[in-house]
Amino acid sequence: MAISEETEQFQGLASAIQKAKDLNGQVLFSHIKKINCNNPLSFYQAGRERYAGERFFWEDPAKDITITGLGNVKKLQAASNADRYREVEMSWIKLQNAAVKTGVTDVEATGPLLFGGFSFDYETNSTLLWNQFGDNLFYIPAFMLSLVGEQAYLTTNLLCSPDDSEKLFIDMINERESFLIESLNGTELRANTLVKQKEVKPKEWKQTVAEAVEEIKTTDLDKIVLARELRLVFERSIDSEKVLEQLIAEQPLSYIFSLEAGGDCFVGATPERLIKKQGNEVFSTCLAGSMGRGKTEEEDACLGNELLHDQKNLQEHQYVVSMISNAFEAVCEKVIVPTEPKLMKNRHIQHLYTPVRGICNEGVTIFEFVENLHPTPAMGGLPKEEAVARIREIEGLERGFYAGPLGWVDAYGNGEFAVGIRSALLQDNEASLFAGCGVVEDSTPESEFQETGIKFNPMLSALGGNLNE
Ligand SMILES: C=C(O[C@H]1C=CC=C(C(=O)O)[C@@H]1O)C(=O)O
Ligand SMILES: [Mg+2]
Structure with a gap:
């Protein structure tokens, strides 16, 4: 480390500890520097032993931003109620207000950053399946690698208390950084070997769909999203690194994510953005209406064309466009929505796709967008409250973080949340x-x-399972 940088870091730490003394509380300190590392997965892997259960990974489809977090200096978990979005945001703002930063301090997605997600529905109690995640879970990582465009940045975060010593901190950071950098070469990833694959209650699920269709025809419920589960058993403990590596290779148009909690890991390749905020520019995606991919180019084009003109799928899609456009109109001075959907083609499935853009009013935060948008009718249904209530009653599945908002926000209020679908x-x-x-x-x-069968394929393929036709 260059002497001047070390001095700056030391002085920053000293001032953070002094602040902690003055406030008689904890103060977040972050040091950000450029490093040479173009393989974020090797960074994730380097933290495997030391930071097991506290890692995350995020890559957007444009590959503008890749973030890998190891360890956590603070875990934020709000109470499970309608205020959870605001509660997480308030805790984050409070930490930001006192935070001290040194090094490269003006690049988005670097520095102090909150990563995590919310469950689909705060009114569902978590069972054993999701108990490590609870209703919401966010980390401020101890170490974070951000790939912003071509440049990699390493952020080191510390939570300083009044009694802490700069000297001890610096020694600790140096030891941990060298350990990480030395471990970056990575080892060959081990394939996961499947021993069993089982659909959960397929007959019951079809019956539930049949009943939901009747309900839609006879009540004011217009749309309800119903999910089902597939269980896989493997020979050994599953390597999330291997799964991420496969997803990165196979799903280039999706957000690739993982979030560890204790011994569990929520991982996926979702094609659906909920909200991205960059300054006052905001972006969302309406993605609903689906069709498989063809085996030949002609067949694929034919299926795509069928999807673009299919009334059932267009209706499914239009509900999402209307809802997201209205939510944007309420808090934006300008909103741009194309009049016709296009196709988004992923490896196993194609969708109707309408991007929504806007310029939002001063002071509207990304958490407000998450709260207003979630769940869109692509995840919940319409009307929103009724659909969510019916999902709770009839779906027979605990969604946990599946279909919930998952993403990051930085100290500038920039960030992005996708919805946790195509996930496991x-x-x-x-x-x-x-x-x-x-x-x-x-x-x-x-x-x-059949449609849900195809939607399992991205994860089945990454995990080495048997794909659905
Ligand atoms: C809820 C899921 O997909 C949504 C996103 C795109 C298309 C959808 C559809 O056509 O039904 C779903 O609304 C899922 O993949 O689990
Ligand atoms: Mg559909």
């Missing part, structure tokens, strides 16, 4: 995969079953 919960040598579909009046249980 890894628990030792078992995995639960989740997939849902928008049920509308023209849905049939069989075709929705």
Whole structure:
């Protein structure tokens, strides 16, 4: 480390500890520097032993920003109620107000950053499946590698208390940094070997879809998203690194994410952005309406064309466009929404896709967008409250973080949240995969079953399972 940088870091730490004394509380200190590392997965892997259970990974489809976090200096978990978004935001703002930063302090997605997510529904109590995650879970990592464009940055965070010593901190940081940098070469990743694959209650699920269609025809419920689960058992404990490596290679148009909690890991490749905020520019994605991919180029184009003109899928999609556009209109001075959907083609599935852009009013935060948008009718249904209440009653599944908002926010209020679909919960040598579909009046249980089958494929492929046709 250059002497001047070390001096700056030392002085910053001293001032953070002094602040902690003055406030008689904890003060977040962050040091940010450029490093040479173009393989974020090797950084994730380097933290495997020391930071097991406290790692995260995030890569956006444009590969503008890749963030890998190891360890946590603070875990934020709000109470499970409608205020959870504001509560997390307030705790974050409070930490920011006293924070001290040194090094490169003007690059988004570096420095102090909060990463994590919210469960789909705060009114569902978590069972054993999701108990490590609770209703919401956010980390401020101890070490974070941010790849912003071509440049990598290493952020080291510390939470200083009044009695802490700069000297001890510096020694500790140096030891940990060298350990990480030395471990960056990585070892060959081990393939996960599947021993069992089982659909959870397929007959019951189809029956539930049939009943939901009847309800949509006879009540004011317009749409409900119903999900189902697939259970996988492996020979040994599943390596999330291997899963991430596969997802990165196979799903280039999706957000690749993982979030560890205790021994469990929520991992996925979601194509669906909930909200991105960069200054006062905001972006969301309406993604609903699905079709498989063709085996030949002609067949694929034909299926795509069918999807673009299919009334059932267009209706499913339009509900999402209207809801997101309205939510944007309420807090934006300008909103741009294309009039027709396009196709988004991923390896196993194609979707109707409408991007929404806006310039938001002064002071509207990313957490407010998350709160207003979640769940969109692509994850919940319409009307929103009724659909969520019915999902709670009839779905027979604990969604946990599946279909919930997951992402990051930095100290400048910039950030991005995607929805945690095309995902799996890894628990030792078992995995639960989740997939849902928008049920509308023209849905049939069989075709929705097939559609959800295809939606399992991104995770099945990454995990080495048997793909659905
Ligand atoms: C809820 C899921 O997909 C949503 C996103 C895109 C298309 C959807 C559909 O066509 O039904 C779903 O609304 C899922 O993959 O679990
Ligand atoms: Mg659908």
